[in-house]
Amino acid sequence: MSATGQWEVVGKAKKDKAPSRPMTKTQIKQFVENMPRIEDNDPVKESHSMFDAFIAKEKKADDRGNNVKTNGVSKKVTQPKKKKVETEKKESKPKSLDEAIAKIDKADLQLIFNQSHESFPENPDVWLKDLASFLNLKLERVHENDAVFKDKPKDFPLCKLSKSCQEVLISSMKKCSEQTLEHLFYHCVQTMLSEAQKGLATYGYRLFLQSLAFHKPDIPLSKFPQYLDLLKTHHNRPVRCLSILWALGQAGVKRLRCGLRVWLDLMMPALGYRSIAPYCVEYLENLFSWHKEVRPAFGSMTLRDYFQVLDILFNPGTNIQGDLRKRLQAQYPKVKTIAFGENPAKSLRNFFPSFLSRASPSCVPQLKHELLSNLVTCLLTDKLSFSTWCQMYTKHLPQSGVLLEHINSNWDTLCKKVDKKMLRETLRSFSVTNDEIASQSRSIPDGHEHCAVVCRELLLKLSQSPFPWFSLIFSIVLVIGGIVGYDIYTSPSIERSRTVMFLNKYGILAVLEQAWRKIQMFFSKVIGWLRENVPLMYATVCEKVGPYVTQAWRKSSEFVLWAVDSSRPYRQYAVAKTVQAVEWLHSLNPDFWSQLGGYFWLCWGFVKTNSLWLWKYILHIAGIAYSWLLQNVLVGKFTPENIQQTTSWSLSVVQNYTVSFVGWCGNVFTQVTAN
Known part of the structure; x- marks a missing residue:
């Protein structure tokens, strides 16, 4: 600031600029014309998709509703915006499944398939993906309350779809290879999970998965490792795991073999998860209720599968809830029948080694009882099980002792069923082996003494035969017949034989002749009367009573079937509660029954002596x-x-x-x- 009190510029003074002159109109016009111009092009056309047909269809419907013809001239009637908002709100509300499926038309499905086929003639997976996406789009406003549709029919929700629409889906699947269908099934499962993760409905994909599983039940079996990875990935999300298991379980609705493989490979490993285990148990129960005959499933189980089921059901160390374990044990006999196969006489020899190796003395009672009953079944059914036992005897002395003791204690019931010749040869082989082991200088293995004692007892029982009542009676009859025949043969005639004279002397012969004449006369009259009257009576009965008997038989058959189906839950409940009661009594005093049996046999020995x-x-x-x-x-x-x-x-x-x-x-x- 200067001394005069005014601001001064510090630094060099700049040169004065030339004053800017305003542009004339002509200059502005030339400047604008010389500027670069941006031309407006037409909008880019959208590529054709499968939904173009429906957009055109909706536009036509809107034009018809909005155009009101008056004197041949069409006038557009503009609707207020409030009505549009209300319709949008109504459409956003969730619909029921029946109403949404009813709006799916066969023509729409066929149109989608035809457009995809024309656009991508060499990509069949695109055809089916478009169909699945279209179904899900139609059902996107339907809420899902249950991932497994509990208490619904076995073919729900596909049963709600019309037969004509199902035919379109099946016909499109028939045009694709099996590899394409396998890939598509896995794709639909993944898409269903991703849509569920976003909170969207997946009814469309479920319909398509169910239709595909019904059409080709073997399709889900090819990618079990990938499905296992999916289950491991989502094991902390029970709803998604249940959705995966439901989709794969649809293969068992039409074919028992496929459903059993799904249960063994995917659901049985998931029994340890408490949120999923109830559905796995319920699926096995439903599987055997859908398929009463288990013969079609023969050969679908391996030895490894069966013994995994056996260990899970009867081993208390497995992480399964008690009520679920009992429900599975109720289905175990059917699983065992399937595992043994169509010809147990040739297959049980393969099961015997695994049964015997598990039957250790320290085994839990329930598992031991099941193993011993199966071992006895192997010996009674498949004779080659004896030779397998001989080969395993030296290395499995404790287990063999348990089996021998079981046979010895139940000899009264087994002696009539077992092949005594094979058992005698087997026991003699065991006795020779026992003597060789005892003669060796090395330490005697565990179970040797017990096996030796039981072998001697069984050999003694085999040498003792029961009283031959049949042979005695047959011998007496044979001797009496021989004496009578010899007497008649040595006599001049039958009338002069000692036998006839004895019968005649005491009046026995006269009584026999009189009785024979009366019997003969009576039978002749009865036969004549029956020949005349039975046909007439039979015709009358058939005419009068036949319709009622037929109707009564039909009604009684229906009643029996209804009673069996209705009482099944109660019978299963009674069996389950009975098992629980027995286990409860056993838990109160585990040694009571063994002590009671010991006292009983002690009293019996006292009475016998x-x-x-x-x-x-x-x-x-x-x-x-x-x-x-x-x-x-x-x-x-x-x-x-x-x-x-x-x-x-x-x-x-x-x-x-x-x-x-x-x-x-x-x-x-x-x-x-x-x-």
Whole structure:
């Protein structure tokens, strides 16, 4: 600031600029014309897609609704914006599944398929993906309440779709290869999971997956490792896991073999997850309720699969809830039947080694009982199981001792079923092996002494045979027949033989001849009467009673089937509760039943050893009681002589009345036949 109080510029003074002159109109016009211009091009056309047909269809419908013709001139009626907002709000509301599926038209599906086929003739997977996307788009406003559709029909929701639409889907699938269908199934499962993650409905993809599984049940079986990876990826999200299992489980609705493979490979490993395990158990129950006959599933299970099921069901170390374990054990007999196959007489020899190696003395009681029953079944059904047992005996002495003890304790029931010749040879081989082991200087292995004792007991029981009652009776009849035949052969004639003379002397022959004549006459009359009247009676009965009997049989059959189906849950509940009650009693005192059995056999041994003394004592007491009755009770009118006379008189009276009644019946029958 200067001394005069005004601001001054510090620095060099700049040169004065030339004053800017304003442009004239002509200059502005030339400047604008010389500027670069931007030309407006036409908008880029959209590429054709599968939804163009529906857009055109909707435009036509809108034009028809909005154009009102008056005197041949069409006038557009503009609708207020409030109505559009209201319609949009109505469309955003969720619809019911039945209403949404009812709007799916066969022509629309066929149009989508035709457009995809024309646009991509060499990509069949695109055809089916477009169909699946279209179905899901039509059902996107329907909320999903349950991922597995519990308490719904087995073919839900596909049963809601019309047959004509299902035919379009199946016909399009038939035009694709099996590899394409496998890839498409996996793609639909992944897309269903991604749509569910966004909170969108997936009914369309479920419909398509169900239709594909019904058409080709083997399709889901080819990519089990990928589906296992999906389950492991989403194991913390139960709803997604249930969606995957539901999609794969649809293969078992039409084919038991495929459903069983899905359960064994995917659902059985998931039994350890508490949120998924109930559905896995319910699926197995439904699988066997859908397919009553298990024969089509023969050969679908391997040895490894069966023993995995056995270990899971009967091993208490597995992480399965108690009620689910009991429900699975109720289905175990059918699983075992499928595992044994169509011809157990040739397949059980392969199961025997695994059964025997698991039957250790320290095994839990429930598992031990199942193993021993299966081992006995192998020995009774497949004779080659004996040779397998001989090969395994040296290395499995404790297990063999358990099996031998079971056979010895149940000998009364097994002696009539087992092949005694094979068992005797096997036991002799075991005895030789036991002697060789005992003669060695090395330490005797565990279970050797027990096996040796049980082998001797079984060999002793095999050497003892029961009393031959049949042979005795046959011998007596044969001897009597031989004596009678020899007597008739050595006599001059039958009438002069000692046998006939003996029968004639005591009146037996006359009685036999009279009885034979009466029997012959009676049968001749009966046969004649039956020949005349039975056809007439049968025709009358068929005419009068036949329709009612047929209807009654049909109604009774329907009632029996209804009763069986209705009572199945209650019967299963009763069985489950009975098993729980037995286990509860066993848990209160596990040693009670074994102690009770020990006391019973101790008492039985005491009675058996002292039975002779007891019999003599009983006879002595009976004699004393009889003498007391004679002296104090059987006196006067109740003496033995009076009782004998009264009894003989009563028998004679009954005999007279019986003869009179038989004679009266004969007279009546004679009169009836005469008329």
